Amino acid sequence: MAFTNVPWTSPETELDANDYCSVCLLDLNEGGGAKVKGKCYLPIKSTPGGAVNMNAMASVAAYLGKMKVPPEARRKAAKKLRSLYRQADREPPAMVKRYAGE
Numbered sequence: 001m002a003f004t005n006v007p008w009t010s011p012e013t014e015l016d017a018n019d020y021c022s023v024c025l026l027d028l029n030e031g032g033g034a035k036v037k038g039k040c041y042l043p044i045k046s047t048p049g050g051a052v053n054m055n056a057m058a059s060v061a062a063y064l065g066k067m068k069v070p071p072e073a074r075r076k077a078a079k080k081l082r083s084l085y086r087q088a089d090r091e092p093p094a095m096v097k098r099y100a101g102e
Contacts, residue, residue: 001052001087002050003052003053003087003088004050004053005054005055008055008056008059010043011023011045011047012043014046015048017036017037018035020035020040020043021035021040022048023044024041024042024043025042025044026040026041026067026073026077027039028040028069042060042063042064042067043056044056044081044084052084052088054088054090057088060077061081062095064077064081064095064096065099078096078099078100078101079100079101081100082096082097
């Protein structure tokens, strides 16, 4: 997994719904229908297949508790984020570990 520390801005306006949802940790779109950006949360990459942005990870960690999503979806996102922190040889923030169930 590649990581970057370049300044972060959300790519939401730059990407179509399919690409935007692919750069997010959480996609709550159901079935095989068309993707809706409003059901995708926590972008961590600027482009599909791009590097994970460490600044985006910090923003995501701070936003986890503010999301209006089901608790299991929050836990799933927190577990993914915790894994990314560990892959980057970083200690996950306490809030991330708490939401991940540690």
